[in-house]
Amino acid sequence: MARISRSKLAEQTWNALKQAFPDSACSLDFDLPERLAIRGILSAQCTDKRVNLTSKELFEKYPDANSLADASDEEIAAIIKPCGLTASKTASVKDFANRLAGEWGGKIPNDIDELMKVRGIGRKIANLIVGEIYGTPAVVVDTHCKRVMKRIGITDSEDPAKVEKDIMKVFDEDKWIAIGHLSVDLGRAYCKAQSPDCGSCPLSGFCGRKI
Template sequence: MDKTLTGKKRRVRRINRILGEVYPYATAELDFESPFELLVATVLSAQTTDVRVNAITPELFRRFPDSAAMADADEQELSDIIKPTGFYKAKTASLLGLSAALVQRHGGQVPDSLDELVKLPGVGRKTAFVVLGNAFGRPGITVDTHFGRLARRLGMTQQQDPVKVEREVAALFEPKDWTALSNRLVFHGRRICHSRRPACGACPVAQLCPSYGEGETNPELAKQLLKYELAPGREDLLEKMLAGASRRQLRAEGYPLSA
């Protein structure tokens, strides 16, 4: 599809602009009020859904509102709260460790640098870039499962290693676009470009996608594949979801959402 690097850049940047129009509210879908809350929520999001994490973090942060409180938490009490997110023993150890490290090394505050974040227990590059981009406004490419899949399908890279994906994709865009691109690809991957059966016929960037045809191309059948069930008589919910409204926003508007 791309004959030159310049042509590739033009195509993928156009994809980013279109997804920006389709998902104008694309942000991290974890609920948070501070860098610490986003850091903790991102650690908890490993191997589970943001919806499940958002269901337990209100109680978690009510009991442990900051790094000092969480560092002193009773291990069993903390485990009981986060158990629904899975892998709770390892996550409990990570949360206790990173909270203690924040208190001991950073005065209880979350550092705003990649080098310092990745030194915290349970924090890798993906988690660090989520926090840097969404809590501190520092550009970064966040390569999770959705991002990697879409970056390959959209012809941005053929790499499988997350760090190589991050570097190749970053080279195609201006740094100011990295965080927004990350959020938009994750939104798109969760709603339309699914892993097993992408809804190609309902995809706004289908004409720019070298992988078009891997999924359902019939528009009506593709529409049925769009994620999140609609409540009867609330077809407007679909349009809001495709526009990128977060589940928190939709719940606040009174929309009943399935898990």
């Protein structure tokens, strides 16, 4: 079979994923913007299901940035422990809450560089925050996205920054937010880390299968 261009591959990938997962969306609960941002912080190396459960308890006790900023590290750590990486996530939640209650004047910045000043917030979470809260075009490259994009042949890299750039080159800007969610759906349903189900996968007709 002749090799197809990455642009063509992206077009086919988009069409197949949209058809397979028409209701694709972020799987973190989104009630208030600051809560979504904090769930993003808690999601590092943790399932979205666990984050949604744990954050429910956190927000019952500390419903907004002011109350979180006033809470002690120990109080926050005791609640978010099930999400793992407790010390670094506690520091990150506190730093985020302090900035939101203080220098940001209650409004989350629609600015990736400003968000990345928060302890523990990297490009992935900053992209998630601006994308989900403001609809700012941004690609969230998580472990699923990184894996499936390399297997399909959209990128040759496993470096999230390079994967993000490769995706941005071949998908139109208005698809950047959705392609992150669709990659997660694909990774969970078919393109699993250990045993990809290529036989049933909706991308099997054109995927590069770089496994």
